Amino acid sequence: MNFSALHQQVKQQTDASLLQLIEELPDYAPSLKAAMRHALLAGGKRMRPLLVHVVGNTLDVPKKDQIAISMAIECVHAYSLVHDDLPAMDDDDLRRGMPTCHIAFDEATAILAGDALQTLGFSILADSPMSEYGDAHRAKLLSILAKSAGYLGMCGGQAIDLASTGKTIDIEALKTLHTLKTGALLRACVEMIATVCSTLDKEAETDLMLFANNIGLAFQVQDDILDVEGSNESLGKPAGSDEALGKNTFPAKLGLSGAKDELATLHENALQALARLPYNTDSLIAFSELLVKRDH
């Protein structure tokens, strides 16, 4: 299967599994259920599930472990987008060309939907069928998910982002911000797969995590570049919104060309880490290419 077909397959499988999960919930809170469905199924690129499956296939991790991990991560990612879009946060009306959750429903429902989606991520990881080896490592997986999502990861990064918006921060602080805000959850995709791989040696794990750290930051640099260069149509949201909000970004800090150099360096670091791995890393290389060359 070529990489683009794999991405399509992961997207379809993730959409179908998440839809089923939501449909199975009882109907006693129909607005909340609909808002959770909206947030989970509004056309995401499923980059995190793709990363989980690509790393999982490379390390020969059982499919059901890959599925549990990717669904849990995607729920946490979806919750973060719902809350980031709220009026008190980034106040975005559109995401992926669709009304954001608080626009499609209301603010209270969007807050609750985000809350319940975060919980759902932990539920999935605690309860989904996994391999025997995966099952024995569930608590560790839950620990990684929590660490990457909370103050030590995504929430901490978002708080630094809020606090530094409209102010000038240095490039190291900007890297810390994005390493936490975007990088932590991407890193968790790789770390969780590494956790359920029974054959990974220490050295390979180190290189794999180096790959994860570099693509995690590269993802955000490319996001910042797209916000400058992209069109409203390709992005599915207004381009230039970072600048309008006074956000600290890599192009604002380094210039557009400096940001592209930074992206190229991160990409190169990721590829060098992959080159040292004792696996066929073709699909990991393809993932890195997709990440730095995407137009939305």
Next chain:
Amino acid sequence: MNFSALHQQVKQQTDASLLQLIEELPDYAPSLKAAMRHALLAGGKRMRPLLVHVVGNTLDVPKKDQIAISMAIECVHAYSLVHDDLPAMDDDDLRRGMPTCHIAFDEATAILAGDALQTLGFSILADSPMSEYGDAHRAKLLSILAKSAGYLGMCGGQAIDLASTGKTIDIEALKTLHTLKTGALLRACVEMIATVCSTLDKEAETDLMLFANNIGLAFQVQDDILDVEGSNESLGKPAGSDEALGKNTFPAKLGLSGAKDELATLHENALQALARLPYNTDSLIAFSELLVKRDH
């Protein structure tokens, strides 16, 4: 130790442990850290930690398992209060006589603090030191916490509450609402302790959960009664706010005297379940008394 001294001890231990946990977080997001501290340490009664310790002592569960469970539960409870108080939800400015989180900080920080506190609850349960038996049952504990906090528990109840505010619902729907919104997390305290008790037989577990279900609902009935009968001073927030908000409550549904009858029935059911347990249940009886006779 008498029951009131035990409650004081649990309160002090919980406050100290939670404070330490927050202080140990790095300082890169100082507002978020301060908001989490505010939310966790603004004078809660620590009824859930008390319940965990009372049931844990009764079943002879190791102290460190009790501590991990009670701290995790309290983080999830604190997050729910922060989000419930938001302008888009109940729009409360005061809680326990103190400014609510979005008043003391701002709305964005309060949303994030709630988010990060939910995650912290899962982190604690995934990472805190536990007994060997507790450690072997971590994934189950995390599953119980997630189920009680999410759509199938607290978030679902809150969504029903939002959807039914200003409308008339029947008594069964009101019970479902509160069984989820308030009861689920109280029930989880007992269920988690039962999970890490290596000696509990099936019959005793059934009675223990019957006790938990009844006190879970009783807690909310008493809350509703206090909102009618209590003073601003004893409650630390404006009395009568349920009626002002058009909330469905037990007194609104059954009259004040009917609500008190309901409370007495639930209390009696809880005591009957306790009477069947092969343990010294004095402190569980005292907990039930405290719950139905508290004035705030």
